Amino acid sequence: MSSKKIHFEISERKVLLRLIDVFAVFAALYFLTVTFKFHYFSFKESSLGSILFLGLYINLFGTIFEMYNLQVASNQFQIVKSTILTTCMTVFCYLLTPVFTPILPSNRLQIIYFFFAILLSLFAWRFFYLHFLASHRFVKRVVFVCSRDTIAQLALELGKADPHYEIAGFVSSESLVVENKNTDGFQEINFAELEFFVKKHSVAEVVIALKGTKPIAPDVYQQLLNLLEKGVVIREYMQVYEHATQRLPILYAEKDFYRLFPFSRSNHNRLYLIVMRGFEILFSVLGLLFGCLLLPIVCIGNAISNKGPLFYTQERVGKNGIPFRIYKFRSMITNAEQHGAVFAKANDVRITPFGKFLRRSRIDEFPQFINVLKGDMAVIGPRPERPVFVDAISQKMPFYQIRHIIKPGLTGWAQVNYSYGESIEDSMVKLQYDLYYIKHRSVFLDVNIIIKTLSTVLFYRGQ
Incomplete structure (x- = not known):
């Protein structure tokens, strides 16, 4: 009889990574305090707030830099990159919040000890995970x-x-x-x-x-x-x-789709919708103010390599299938669709050099906060598509229009998990993510999407 193999569910592996990340760092810092003259971080009862904030920062920046993405956790190069970024941001923010964390030490060498204790402990644990727990022996x-x-x-x-x-x-x-x-x-x-x-x-x-x-x-x-x-x-x-x-198998479900996938009650929860609308208004005002600060840079870049109108508008399909005009900074050449509408794709020759920067940094989408304020869009939701694409995709996917039961969004579950669709097949995958969001829509999932969006911007992965 074969020996029973060990298996961790996806959710269990993510929880394991989060818990032991914090435990490994605390163990390394405790070793420092009892072995060397390290006084910056203490495990005394009076330091409970500082301890909690360090654990919070590790998990927050670990999420932003995809430390808890299982594909990243199984790739040696990605582990090194994500661990260094997480450590740098954790230490930086920890040092800058002395109200909740210890006062900066007079001996700056203590900060170096603190940094390397976090970095090396995370490295040690993550490479142990890579070579043992992420192994195919654990199936x-x-x-x-x-x-x-x-x-x-x-x-x-x-x-x-x-x-x-x-x-x-x-x-x-x-x-x-x-x-x-x-x-x-x-x-x-x-x-x-x-x-x-x-x-x-x-x-x-x-x-x-x-x-x-x-x-x-x-x-x-x-x-x-x-x-x-x-x-x-x-x-x-x-x-x-x-x-x-974390997406719905709509092809497998076929005609039983409507029976098998009840959608989230948050779609009709008035308290949730009111709170989210208040958040969207606040977020949009802040986004537009920040966009105004970026406007001179965009104007100069547009004048140098992207001559033509600064903004462009386009018809998109919104909630309940009602069309609206979307606003964006123009990132393509002025006659980009002289031969008809086509999907945007990787390395699209229609995108100008400065337009690539706008897209990868997501700056081109700042004018969409106007759409959010008007109520045409939400901050989080499915990506709004053009009517011509909606008509074409709906012919192949009769349930595609279900994504229109909520407002389209600036960012969404599909956007943070999948690249821009270049074909009908890509749209199918993105639809699976969109419907997963509609089914499980919640404050927790919304926060998760915002954190993943920050990761996309910081890693310069927009398209």
């Missing part, structure tokens, strides 16, 4: 209950979502007769042997993946009940996919 074995013609695609999508899943085999939901022991490279399991197979191969989870309302064969259903009674985790594929990717 979750699962068995699918699905039709034979879908196992390959389902396994492919789940593997993309979380490579730590290992497909041990599948049980056909259509027939009790095993026609082929190997289907598309996956072992087909006889339903009568399912319980034995789960025990023998240390299967952690059974995933049911049935499209539409197709019933499970009664004998297979009874086997699943037996496994459930014995403590085996049984989950539905859409639940697994949504948890792993």
Whole structure:
């Protein structure tokens, strides 16, 4: 019998990273205080506020610099970059808030000790995580209950979502007769042997993946009940996919989409909507004031390399499908669409040199705060698209227009997780993210999006 492998869920891995980041730093600082003459940071009861603020700064800047993005946490180069940036900003802000943190030490060498204690402890823990906890040895074995013609695609999508899943085999939901022991490279399991197979191969989870309302064969259903009674985790594929990717599997759901995806009550929660509207007005006023400070730079840049109108407006589709005019700083040549509307793409030749700077820094979007003040847009929501693109995409995705049940936004769950769409296929992926936001819309998710947006701006990743 194979030994049982260790597996951490995605959410558990992120919590683990956050907790041990703070613990590793505290352990290093404690070692400094008892081993050397280090007095800047103290673990006395009177220093509880300073301790809490350090943990807060580590988690805040770790989030901004993507320390808790599992792909970043599994890449050696990204670990080095994110750890250095997080340490620098943590130490910088900690030193600048002496009301909540210790007074600056007279011996500036103490600050250097403080900096390297944080940096080296984070490095040590993150490289331990990379080589042990992020290893493919820590996988979750699962068995699918699905039709034979879908196992390959389902396994492919789940593997993309979380490579730590290992497909041990599948049980056909259509027939009790095993026609082929190997289907598309996956072992087909006889339903009568399912319980034995789960025990023998240390299967952690059974995933049911049935499209539409197709019933499970009664004998297979009874086997699943037996496994459930014995403590085996049984989950539905859409639940697994949504948890792993943080987007909705709309292609898998097909015509059952409306039945299977209840949307967030926040979409109709008056208190939430009033609070968010107040935040949007305040944020927009501050954004426009800051945009006014940037206006001379934009004017000079536009005059040098982007001659033509400073602003441009364009029709976009808003809430409930109502069109509105969007405002932006112009970043493309003046006759960018003389041959018709096309999707913006990476390295688009229509974007001027200064326009690239405006887009990557997101400065081109500052005039959209006018749209937010007018009520056409929100700060957070799906990206507003042009009517011509909405019509084209809706022909291929009949439920695409569901994204219009809320206001479009300056930033959103799709924008911070995926690049600008260059095709209908890209729009499909972005739609999955947009609908995830609409389903789970909350203050917590909104704050998460704002932090990720700050990360995009600081890393100069706009397009």
